[in-house]
Amino acid sequence: MARVVVVGGGFAGLASAARLAKLGHAVSLLEAEPTLGGALRPVEQDNFSWDASASTTLLPAVVRDLFRKSGRPLERELELEPVEIVREHRFRDRTSVRLPGGSRAAQVAAFDELTDKRGRPQGQAWVDHVGTYGAVWEALRQHVFEARTTAPPVEVTALLRSREMLHRRLRADFSDERLRLVAGHPFEAAGHVLRDVPAWAGLTAYLEQRFGAWRPVGGMSALATALADRMATRKVEVHTSTPAVDLVLRNGRAVGVRTAEGEVDADAVVVATDPRNLPALKVHAARATPAIPPFVVHLGLEGAVPDLPAELVLHGDPTLVVRPGGRAPEGGHAWTVHVRGRIFEDILVALARHKVDVRDRVVSRVDLSPRDLVERWHGSPLGVVWRGRSTARLGPTTPIAGVYAAGAHAVGGDGLPFVGLSAALVAQAIGPA
Numbered sequence: 001m002a003r004v005v006v007v008g009g010g011f012a013g014l015a016s017a018a019r020l021a022k023l024g025h026a027v028s029l030l031e032a033e034p035t036l037g038g039a040l041r042p043v044e045q046d047n048f049s050w051d052a053s054a055s056t057t058l059l060p061a062v063v064r065d066l067f068r069k070s071g072r073p074l075e076r077e078l079e080l081e082p083v084e085i086v087r088e089h090r091f092r093d094r095t096s097v098r099l100p101g102g103s104r105a106a107q108v109a110a111f112d113e114l115t116d117k118r119g120r121p122q123g124q125a126w127v128d129h130v131g132t133y134g135a136v137w138e139a140l141r142q143h144v145f146e147a148r149t150t151a152p153p154v155e156v157t158a159l160l161r162s163r164e165m166l167h168r169r170l171r172a173d174f175s176d177e178r179l180r181l182v183a184g185h186p187f188e189a190a191g192h193v194l195r196d197v198p199a200w201a202g203l204t205a206y207l208e209q210r211f212g213a214w215r216p217v218g219g220m221s222a223l224a225t226a227l228a229d230r231m232a233t234r235k236v237e238v239h240t241s242t243p244a245v246d247l248v249l250r251n252g253r254a255v256g257v258r259t260a261e262g263e264v265d266a267d268a269v270v271v272a273t274d275p276r277n278l279p280a281l282k283v284h285a286a287r288a289t290p291a292i293p294p295f296v297v298h299l300g301l302e303g304a305v306p307d308l309p310a311e312l313v314l315h316g317d318p319t320l321v322v323r324p325g326g327r328a329p330e331g332g333h334a335w336t337v338h339v340r341g342r343i344f345e346d347i348l349v350a351l352a353r354h355k356v357d358v359r360d361r362v363v364s365r366v367d368l369s370p371r372d373l374v375e376r377w378h379g380s381p382l383g384v385v386w387r388g389r390s391t392a393r394l395g396p397t398t399p400i401a402g403v404y405a406a407g408a409h410a411v412g413g414d415g416l417p418f419v420g421l422s423a424a425l426v427a428q429a430i431g432p433a
């Protein structure tokens with residue numbers, strides 16, 4: 001049995017700890033904050049509770065696999081429900097499209113409602129674009145995301161080395177700007193610039209079409225709670241309010257983690273935070289810049305409000321993303337608005353301009369700037385910003401022997417499913433006790 005110290009108690013740290021404990025290791029987890037969950041921890045005020053970051057996840061199989069491989073199956077602890085309309089886009093020209101998940105045919109029908117300047121329906125153009133990513137996903141899943149093969153086939157290496165960026169792919173595939181906005185949205189929402197995102201990363205659209213989007217009943221905090229409970233089941237030693245200050249190295253190998261209270265010995269360390277938080281790793285992550293979170297406004301509303309899908313994207317400058325959801329007192333509604341772009345008026349006024357007027361419904365409100373968010377999370381849960389095909393990321397292994405990296409900063413895919421896969425890769429790399 002090896003002693004493993006996991007730094008960070010967000011989704012990546014919890015998933016890594018649960019898997020490694022099940023593999024027979026003696027696992028300790030260090031979390032800087034008083035509670036576990038990282039970006040899954042909700043924001044709470046006036047009896048409202050909002051998802052602080054993620055509200056839905058793609059690839060529910062990743063979450064199911066994590067629960068199965070670390071103890072009781074997910075179904076016994078948490079219900080995941082499918083989201084029928086993944087998001088609705090409303091464009092500047094007042095047209096709109098509602099993007100269904102989990103069905104190619106439903107996406108054809110939805111995009112056929114959009115016609116280009118010559119009156120041609122856009123369904124086929126959309127599914128042709130998305131369809132190109134089926135083979136890309138299969139190849140990368142097998143050799144990069146679910147397992148790291150030492151000598152991947154040439155087509156995988158060629159994909160990863162390709163100079164083609166997403167912005168160029170979208171220009172080639174779509175003459176209608178609105179389809180480019182829909183396909184580029186997940187990346188722009190996560191703080192990336194499409195010119196710097198490799199074309200292969202556009203596979204997110206395929207995952208949405210093929211597997212749909214899902215949300216835990218009770219919000220993301222329910223997922224955090226189920227994982228925190230699993231720490232107890234798997235006898236992971238959890239130290240909250242205990243930030244790791246640095247790695248302890250001997251002869252170039254990690255032998256522990258330093259905290260304000262002293263050193264915790266380790267045979268292996270899993271860093272599930274921004275690696276730049278630990279000086280010994282910082283030098284190896286110096287070229288990686290974090291993706292900046294949006295400006296976030298949580299709204300507690302009372303009375304009648306418009307009925308919205310899981311996500312409403314109001315394109316413009318700024319672009320507003322409204323996510324209804326979270327817990328509200330009787331008769332209330334919890335909404336979260338993510339804002340990217342120029343903010344020159346109050347967000348409620350900007351929403352009203354888009355005909356989503358809830359100005360006289362607000363009974364509670366929390367505004368969080370990108371800086372507030374990064375301080376709250378001790379880093380960005382959006383990971384490393386794309387800077388082209390050679391964007392540097394650590395993980396699952398790192399240049400320091402005995403140190404592994406999981407989480408948003410360790411993976412080139414978007415959001416919880418990829419973070420979950422990164423934890424599985426770390427568990428594979430360390431192996432059973």
Ligand SMILES: Cc1cc2nc3c(=O)[nH]c(=O)nc-3n(C[C@H](O)[C@H](O)[C@H](O)COP(=O)(O)OP(=O)(O)OC[C@H]3O[C@@H](n4cnc5c(N)ncnc54)[C@H](O)[C@@H]3O)c2cc1C
Nearest residue numbers: 008010011012032038039053054055244378407408415416
């Ligand atoms: C606005 C926003 C919206 C999002 N929406 C979605 C979505 O809809 N779907 C989706 O799948 N994903 C979404 N994401 C992404 C998702 O939230 C992240 O992929 C995921 O939460 C990252 O998990 P993590 O464990 O890597 O990082 P985090 O959750 O950030 O966890 C890192 C943890 O490490 C701790 N820590 C940091 N430094 C130290 C230290 N020195 N010592 C000890 N502990 C430390 C932190 O306190 C924190 O608990 C969104 C993100 C944002 C910001």
